[in-house]
Amino acid sequence: MTEIKLTVNGVTRSDEVEPRLLLVHYLRETVGLRAANVGCDTTSCGACTVLLDGESVKSCTVLAVQASGRSVTTAEGVVEADGSLGVVQTAFRENHGLQCGFCTPGMVMAATSLLAENPHPTEQEVREGLEGNFCRCTGYHNIVRAVLAAADKLSGDSAGAQAEVTA
Amino acid sequence: MSILGTRVLRTEDPGFLSTGGVYAEDVQDERLAGACYLHFVRSTVAHATIRSIDVSAAKEAEGVIAVYTGADLAAAGLAPSKPMMPNMNQAMLAPLLATDTVRFVGEPVVAVITEEMYQGEDAIELVDIDYDILPSVATMHQALSGERGLLFADAGTNVVCTFGDESASNRDLFEGCEVVASQVIQNQRVAPAPMESRSGAAAWGEDGRLTAWIPNQGAQGTKGALMGMLGLKPDQIRVITPDVGGAFGAKFGADSEHAVTCWAAMQLGRPVRWSETRMENLLVMPHGRAQEQKITIGGMRDGTVLAYRLEIIQDCGAYPKAGAFLPSLTRLMTPGPYNIPRAESWSTSVVTNTTPVGAYRGAGRPEAAAAVDRAMDLFADAAGVDPAEVRRKNLLPKFTEPLTTAFGAKYDSGDYVAGLEKALEAAGYQGLLAEQAKRRANGDALQLGIGLSSYVEITGPGGEAGGPNENGTVEVHPDGTATVLTGTSPHGQGHQTVWAMLVSDELGIPIDKITVKWGDTDLVPKGGGTGGSRSLQLGGAAVQQASRELLDVARERAAAALEAAPSDLVFDTETSAFSVKGDPDVSVPLSTLAEAERLFVRSVFTAPGPTFPFGTHVAVVEVDTETGKVFLRRVVTVDDAGTVINPLLAEGQRHGGIAQGAAQAFLEEVVYDDDGNPLTATFADYPFLSATEVPSFELVDMETPTSYNPLGAKGIGEAGSIGSTPAVQNAVIDAVSHLGVTHIDMPTSPQRVWRAINAANGSKEA
Numbered sequence: 001m002t003e004i005k006l007t008v009n010g011v012t013r014s015d016e017v018e019p020r021l022l023l024v025h026y027l028r029e030t031v032g033l034r035a036a037n038v039g040c041d042t043t044s045c046g047a048c049t050v051l052l053d054g055e056s057v058k059s060c061t062v063l064a065v066q067a068s069g070r071s072v073t074t075a076e077g078v079v080e081a082d083g084s085l086g087v088v089q090t091a092f093r094e095n096h097g098l099q100c101g102f103c104t105p106g107m108v109m110a111a112t113s114l115l116a117e118n119p120h121p122t123e124q125e126v127r128e129g130l131e132g133n134f135c136r137c138t139g140y141h142n143i144v145r146a147v148l149a150a151a152d153k154l155s156g157d158s159a160g161a162q163a164e165v166t167a
Numbered sequence: 168m169s170i171l172g173t174r175v176l177r178t179e180d181p182g183f184l185s186t187g188g189v190y191a192e193d194v195q196d197e198r199l200a201g202a203c204y205l206h207f208v209r210s211t212v213a214h215a216t217i218r219s220i221d222v223s224a225a226k227e228a229e230g231v232i233a234v235y236t237g238a239d240l241a242a243a244g245l246a247p248s249k250p251m252m253p254n255m256n257q258a259m260l261a262p263l264l265a266t267d268t269v270r271f272v273g274e275p276v277v278a279v280i281t282e283e284m285y286q287g288e289d290a291i292e293l294v295d296i297d298y299d300i301l302p303s304v305a306t307m308h309q310a311l312s313g314e315r316g317l318l319f320a321d322a323g324t325n326v327v328c329t330f331g332d333e334s335a336s337n338r339d340l341f342e343g344c345e346v347v348a349s350q351v352i353q354n355q356r357v358a359p360a361p362m363e364s365r366s367g368a369a370a371w372g373e374d375g376r377l378t379a380w381i382p383n384q385g386a387q388g389t390k391g392a393l394m395g396m397l398g399l400k401p402d403q404i405r406v407i408t409p410d411v412g413g414a415f416g417a418k419f420g421a422d423s424e425h426a427v428t429c430w431a432a433m434q435l436g437r438p439v440r441w442s443e444t445r446m447e448n449l450l451v452m453p454h455g456r457a458q459e460q461k462i463t464i465g466g467m468r469d470g471t472v473l474a475y476r477l478e479i480i481q482d483c484g485a486y487p488k489a490g491a492f493l494p495s496l497t498r499l500m501t502p503g504p505y506n507i508p509r510a511e512s513w514s515t516s517v518v519t520n521t522t523p524v525g526a527y528r529g530a531g532r533p534e535a536a537a538a539v540d541r542a543m544d545l546f547a548d549a550a551g552v553d554p555a556e557v558r559r560k561n562l563l564p565k566f567t568e569p570l571t572t573a574f575g576a577k578y579d580s581g582d583y584v585a586g587l588e589k590a591l592e593a594a595g596y597q598g599l600l601a602e603q604a605k606r607r608a609n610g611d612a613l614q615l616g617i618g619l620s621s622y623v624e625i626t627g628p629g630g631e632a633g634g635p636n637e638n639g640t641v642e643v644h645p646d647g648t649a650t651v652l653t654g655t656s657p658h659g660q661g662h663q664t665v666w667a668m669l670v671s672d673e674l675g676i677p678i679d680k681i682t683v684k685w686g687d688t689d690l691v692p693k694g695g696g697t698g699g700s701r702s703l704q705l706g707g708a709a710v711q712q713a714s715r716e717l718l719d720v721a722r723e724r725a726a727a728a729l730e731a732a733p734s735d736l737v738f739d740t741e742t743s744a745f746s747v748k749g750d751p752d753v754s755v756p757l758s759t760l761a762e763a764e765r766l767f768v769r770s771v772f773t774a775p776g777p778t779f780p781f782g783t784h785v786a787v788v789e790v791d792t793e794t795g796k797v798f799l800r801r802v803v804t805v806d807d808a809g810t811v812i813n814p815l816l817a818e819g820q821r822h823g824g825i826a827q828g829a830a831q832a833f834l835e836e837v838v839y840d841d842d843g844n845p846l847t848a849t850f851a852d853y854p855f856l857s858a859t860e861v862p863s864f865e866l867v868d869m870e871t872p873t874s875y876n877p878l879g880a881k882g883i884g885e886a887g888s889i890g891s892t893p894a895v896q897n898a899v900i901d902a903v904s905h906l907g908v909t910h911i912d913m914p915t916s917p918q919r920v921w922r923a924i925n926a927a928n929g930s931k932e933a
Contacts (some may be wrong), residue, residue, distance in 0.1 A: 139826025
């Protein structure tokens with residue numbers, strides 16, 4: 001067993017883990033955060049996507065020990081302080097960007113990472129950015145709409161914040 | 168204003184988006200405390216006799232609690248399952264764990280139970296199974312010829328069943344036809360691949376009852392399947408349905424792995440959990456489609472179709488499951504929306520040494536649509552008539568009274584030509600033809616293809632005596648909230664929201680105060696689940712009916728409370744209260760009426776029959792004639808499913824269906840080698856559709872209500888996947904038809920397209 005120390009959704013914790021324990025199983029079984037799902041065994045589907053130091057990773061292909069000393073953010077960690085849905089999550093709901101919900105936490109985190117890298121993506125850039133996240137229900141149509149809407153909302157909000165400062 | 172027909176956001180979403188759905192693997196329940204983990208050792212060969220199974224090393228491995236083989240199950244009295252229908256060869260028995268013979272790669276042979284999850288992965292590697300390899304029946308033709316032997320010696324044949332009568336075929340079917348075209352086409356095997364693989368958890372209570380958490384499409388059917396496999400009585404099993412991560416027809420009932428999980432929990436007196444890997448899912452969860460069809464179509468040079476024949480071979484895989492039955496649905500829908508004076512079809516279902524075949528989004532009907540719409544294009548090509556004109560000429564004219572086809576399908580209502588014209592207009596068909604002509608004249612490397620499909624499908628069928636039916640229960644509580652129980656079982660469709668809309672519309676209770684429950688067999692003992700696009704037209708109608716009947720009950724109580732005649736009362740949905748006509752101050756709300764005595768109604772809605780949604784899809788593709796690569800550029804669809812209750816959700820169903828159907832046309836295929844070895848057992852090998860491979864879809868609205876339920880609604884869950892497959896396939900062929908190509912099998916991969924082009928121009932590279 002190996003001791004790891006890391007931050008999960010802003011909370012610092014340390015645990016004894018098997019060296020081969022996958023990050024996704026650490027999050028689900030040890031920490032009890034079960035939003036991230038395991039959808040495949042070849043790093044293809046992205047249902048397990050979380051942020052590691054702010055960048056999206058597929059947590060089925062990261063060992064828990066590799067996350068030691070780093071910061072992990074999951075879908076549970078992007079809700080607002082008052083418990084309401086975050087901007088990307090809200091956009092998914094408003095655009096019906098989810099049906100069965102299994103890919104959704106991973107999709108939300110991949111979209112969050114995408115928008116951090118590219119705040120004003122085109123439709124094609126959204127599609128390419130989410131190519132590693134599979135969905136069987138939506139045909140991707142409303143997921144793409146949701147991410148574009150979230151981009152608008154995020155840029156609108158930042159413009160709004162600037163306007164407030166100016167005033 | 169009624170809430171029905173409006174774009175209400177889903178009330179189930181916040182949980183899915185934040186903490187995530189609670190799927191079987193996520194279930195935390197005290198009954199599952201201390202659960203151990205089950206893993207299966209699966210056959211690595213397609214067909215073999217099992218000479219010996221050595222589990223001794225596995226039993227000694229760290230954390231191993233028990234190891235079970237088929238012999239252990241047999242000793243406990245668990246018998247193999249017979250095929251589901253009496254017309255299927257009853258000697259084709261499916262064991263829970265293979266005993267003497269394995270019949271496909273992935274078939275479960277040994278169950279290993281460990282304390283911890285990872286220990287099971289280690290321990291299954293230590294089981295040693297010695298096989299005597301048998302010849303593999305890898306294809307349907309090998310099954311029919313018998314050249315590689317039989318899967319079931321006792322059956323005496325590889326044929327499971329037939330539908331239709333080949334011997335009654337009309338030899339003169341195509342007499343008088345000026346043009347006849349014929350083609351053998353593949354409706355290839357695909358993987359349902361819901362994002363959540365199969366899973367389950369089981370616990371036995373001290374009362375001797377089993378509680379099983381299993382992802383499913385109808386808990387009642389799942390319970391029935393478990394009863395059959397485990398030999399249990401109805402009162403011994405409770406099935407609880409967690410959130411379900413997609414199903415697409417592949418999660419009806421229960422599989423042998425679920426039964427073994429439940430049985431192991433009983434043996435051990437401990438709860439057991441099982442979850443398969445994606446590779447196991449792609450190897451074992453029943454595949455879809457898997458038909459070879461021979462289509463022959465004939466008619467006149469002006470584009471009038473006179474005759475059509477559809478001959479089907481259905482691959483059932485190693486054990487007859489729903490797949491063996493699917494061709495009967497394909498046959499039922501043989502002529503689709505077309506008025507074909509002479510049509511006939513028959514089918515033969517065979518077993519092969521491959522993964523069993525089952526229901527997959529559309530289940531038998533996409534195969535019918537793909538056949539007839541491919542046939543229409545072959546005919547159009549041979550007759551030299553525009554494919555849109557051929558459809559216009561041969562579609563059934565508008566009808567409002569039910570119309571029975573020669574195959575016994577009773578179409579409830581339809582306006583097929585209007586659907587075609589709307590789709591063509593929205594697509595800008597004439598402009599597309601002009602663009603295509605320009606590229607052809609220029610000899611562009613990137614050619615444009617336009618593909619059409621006009622379909623009709625059957626939704627909400629049911630074998631129930633008296634007509635398809637479903638139950639719904641509505642209860643209003645003293646605090647003004649309401650609870651709905653439904654026999655349907657959503658796994659992404661949004662029944663929590665829509666059933667609440669239906670109740671709210673009748674009772675005036677806000678949707679966020681309405682709880683919808685399903686999938687617990689103790690709570691909802693009866694129900695047909697969700698599949699065959701049945702839910703809204705049967706389950707939704709039942710909930711609406713129960714709400715109305717609840718108002719009848721409440722009216723009597725209100726009359727007593729207000730000391731007025733029931734007929735003198737009016738119900739106001741604004742206040743969810745009854746008041747005396749002309750005296751609104753004298754009123755009593757439903758919540759008050761629920762105080763003295765529970766206020767609830769359980770109702771069963773029965774439809775006169777299934778309904779038949781229809782539409783037209785137009786697909787536009789670009790095909791790189793130098794590489795054979797297909798780019799799907801546009802999909803424009805009319806999908807008329809009658810009255811739409813929540814357009815946001817109906818559109819979502821269409822999007823998903825369109826994408827899945829398109830994926831079959833140009834991407835997805837389960838492939839086996841000549842020995843029955845699967846070559847597409849991971850998402851790295853199976854070309855699952857991604858976001859870059861489809862465009863945004865262009866949906867056109869059209870609503871032709873049905874008279875078969877008060878909502879006017881038909882099913883929408885499968886329509887997208889029925890129309891889009893032939894539309895996209897036809898578009899790809901259309902893009903290169905001027906080069907002499909008349910057919911390309913699905914999926915229209917670059918290799919197939921490139922070869923077809925080369926074959927058409929006589930190149931040896933084909």
